Amino acid sequence: MAKIRLLGTAALLVALLGVGSSGTAALSGVGVWTTTGPFGAQVQALWVAPTFASDPIVLAGTWEAGVFRSTNRGQTWEPGSLTDHSIVALAAPPNFAVSSLVFAGATDGFFISANKGRTWSAANAGLGASPRIQAIAATPTFAADNTVFVGTFATGVFKSVNGGMAWDPSSVGLTSLSVQALAVSPDYAQDRTVFAGTFSGGVFVSRDGGDSWVAANVGLALGEDVRALAVSPAFADDRTLFAGTFNHGVFRSTDGGATWHERNGNLPAAGLQVLALALSPNFAADQTLFLGSPGGVFKSTDGGATWADANQGLIPFVPVRAIALSPNFAADGRLYIGTDKGGVWMSTDAGVTWQPVNELLTGLGTANFVQASPEFATDRLVFVGTAGGGIYKSTDRGVTWERLINTPPTPAAMAISPEFRTDRVIYAGSLGSGVYKSTDAGRTWARVNSGLGSLRVSALAISPYFGVDRTLYAGTDGGGVYKTTDGGNQWKAVNTGLESSRIMDLAISPFYFSDSTVFAATYDNGVFVTTNAGGSWSPANRGLISLRVNALAISPQFNTDKTMYAGSSWGGIFRSTDGGQTWAQFNNGLPGTYVVTVCALEMSPTFLTDQTLFAGTCSDGVYMSRDAGQSWTALNDGLWNRQVRSLSFGATAEGILFAGTTGGMAWTRELGSAVERTHFLYLPLAFR
Incomplete structure (x- = not known):
């Protein structure tokens, strides 16, 4: 480590620290630290517990500092056991209320928590040497089939049928093996459908539970860089999903991925570089979705036809890399975003205003x-x-x-x-x-x-x-x-x-x-x-x-x-x-x-x-x-x-x-x- 010394005048401050913002008084405490x-972090992933109303847990996946956990809606945070790891994906199976399981994808592998994110264990059997996980998706039928998928940086998709304890390759038909996003059909029990967003091959779909894949890029540019996927909760009926691309903004499909149509409305140029997408849990009724980009947050209430800037109170021009909505969003209007170096921010009015929630992060x-x-x-x-x-x-x-x-x-x-x-x-x-x-x-x-x-x-x-x-x-x-x-x-x-x-x-x-x-x-x-x-x-x-x-x-x-x-x-x-x-x-x-x-x-x-x-x-x-x-x-x-x-x-x-x-x-x-x-x-x- 290098220190910088200023001598010949009053000896002053030289040190190292993490940054962000806090209103806590800076000088107090007698005889004790x-x-x-x-406080702050580079937040790459966010997850809100499906039991949020009664068990208000939020997890934040950070770069080089692991997973942080809040049990009070983000008001304060505590580190988990994954310090020094870079986390890029967080997910949980639908039976979280019973299983307490949470999954984390890192640049050095896959991790499982069986106690709501307090402690973590590596689970990389079958993933190969130095697996770099970029996306995670569990099936809605996880309680019965224990199935979870991961997308990796260079080795495609892997599938586990025992809750992540062992993995098998699941990339037949994929022509782009850098998988950045995964989404499972809410009607998976019937249609066995999984979607994969890739770095240079656009979108792929599997209709046999990941056994094989075909490109689903009609309407997308050749070699599209897909960073995010979001499936309508009512997919069985509306067949709707969204793809966020890094070069050409948002696309929507209303036929289960068979064709895509641009949905950029009035998005500015910075909004066309999509880093994150999140749909309202009540999307079928409110048609609301949020987009994270280098230009901040944008919101649509008409299924992506038009967009509005939703950055009031945010640090200007800070990239938004993760978005997570409360499962009770229709009632509480609460959502969280993870920013590049600015930590976690929370809105309780559906994105109209924001406040940082970084205490002890x-x-x-x-x-x-x-x-x-x-x-x-x-x-x-x-x-x-x-x-x-x-x-x-x-x-x-x-x-x-x-x-x-x-x-x-x-x-x-x-x-x-x-x-x-x-x-x-x-x-x-x-x-x-x-x-x-x-x-x-x-x-x-x-x-x-x-x-x-x-x-x-x-x-x-x-x-x-x-x-x-x-x-x-x-x-x-x-x-x-x-x-x-x-x-x-x-x-x-x-x-x-x-x-x-x-x-x-x-x-x-x-x-x-x-x-x-x-x-x-x-x-x-x-x-x-x-x-x-x-x-x-x-x-x-x-x-x-x-x-x-x-x-x-x-x-x-x-x-x-x-x-x-x-x-x-x-x-x-x-x-x-x-x-x-x-x-x-x-x-x-x-x-x-x-x-x-x-x-x-x-x-x-x-x-x-x-x-x-x-x-x-x-x-x-x-x-x-x-x-x-x-x-x-x-x-x-x-x-x-x-x-x-x-x-x-x-x-x-x-x-x-x-x-x-x-x-x-x-x-x-x-x-x-x-x-x-x-x-x-x-x-x-x-x-x-």
Whole structure:
């Protein structure tokens, strides 16, 4: 993990967290960690229990964070046992009220829950190596025949007749084996009909329970990309189903799939890229259906003949990937949508208005940093970078968040100018898109990559004298270190003597103007130091018994005490008091002296007088030392997720320490003894 250090001014915030929005008060709790948010996730799938009126369960399938479960209509969420899995499909058999069965399709297989989504077990027998499930459909006769179908990324359809415990191929006649949608006829007991929507072959139909398939594409474009299928609940009578395509919008068939007719009415261009479809349970009477797209939600009340924008209250231009309606929709008007990075939203007026329902939904994947403004004591400004979700900004110390536009798609590091009050300059490093620069406090961004040989930027370090020297260093994952002396207009490699290309962290001396010193922590070769502003590097590893160094911390009084710390994998913490020439292990009080992995370090900005240092371990939580590392004490009361990845201290009147862990929610803790009125905000996140 890379941290970004801003030294020479007040030591500020650097951490990792999941993002979203929450109105929970951000700073509370004395002597114990408490959660505050923000919350959110990339939601790929949603499911509402058929027993919702009496048992209001909602499940959300997320990218890289598994299935989340709500038992109170989405007001709060809890993770299931599928953490770290990417879920793209959720379904349950019609006899859910009796069986409590729920199915989940993931990028790494099929999973079954027998307790309404609380816990899950893999069930991949017969699916082949590395099955990637994209769609699930159980028969309406499941209670009698135990039949369920899955559509896969590249191996077609599989069928199980024992509730998913074993699978057989069911793809005879399919000419496109990437199956993205499945729908079973409500009259399956009589007609044995199943529909499959494919990536490049349009729609296929089976009228023998999946034994064989034929194309059903009359009226569809050749090679149509079908993302969603929805069958009328009254299919036996009206023979109606809908297909949502990614290129040409919505099509309807009223003859059981024999022919298709476009039903795009007044849909805008963004609505023609269909990601999800859902029909009202009372469709035969109300003719209502909803469509999810990159342009948000659209609603039709005339069977798709015309459409209306249904995005009031939603984040603009956030793709909607999943839609689920209450089985009592006719009475309660309730439906849920799953968005790309915006979590779950709920409407209780049939889509007229929306509100986020993300409390404790901690699944936004990897959030790679959080960093405060150098003027944090007065402006309360904090930035968060999330994997695939861009950068978010809070102007109230993390209570609420807004997503910034045109930011890097995979931000991994941030550096804020020490002259931020006047120049408003921010840099963001991205894993794949290089360095971005903003000159208006994050409102707009531009790429500044000229001369940058690697676009996988994992660490940034800005000169404490940036207003004068315009110097910034970028550490990359695979390309070593780059330097700019003109604020990012031009970069050059500065790797002479650097024996590793994978940079985990950079730390720049608070007195860089006079000592020209920068340290680099590497993935496989320990610590390197330059004392000539990147002209050449030398190893600084004497005494280090672990050369995988994850984090560095450098004293604010480095010019006099020459003190710095290194956090390593499997070797714990090392201290140097001679500017990195020699190191000694300082693990007294840490768990597993020779095996503990330290992912984050942070020093009090008044270290010279209080000798206070914080360590985040990769699996055992946060530790504090009040004697410059001689001994350590755990600070974990209430911190149930102890996989800490980042720490940073904010030198405000309150003193705020931020910590990042795996997951995606925030916590805060007030500690009144180490540093006066110290608060801790825990910001969970996944370690790269």
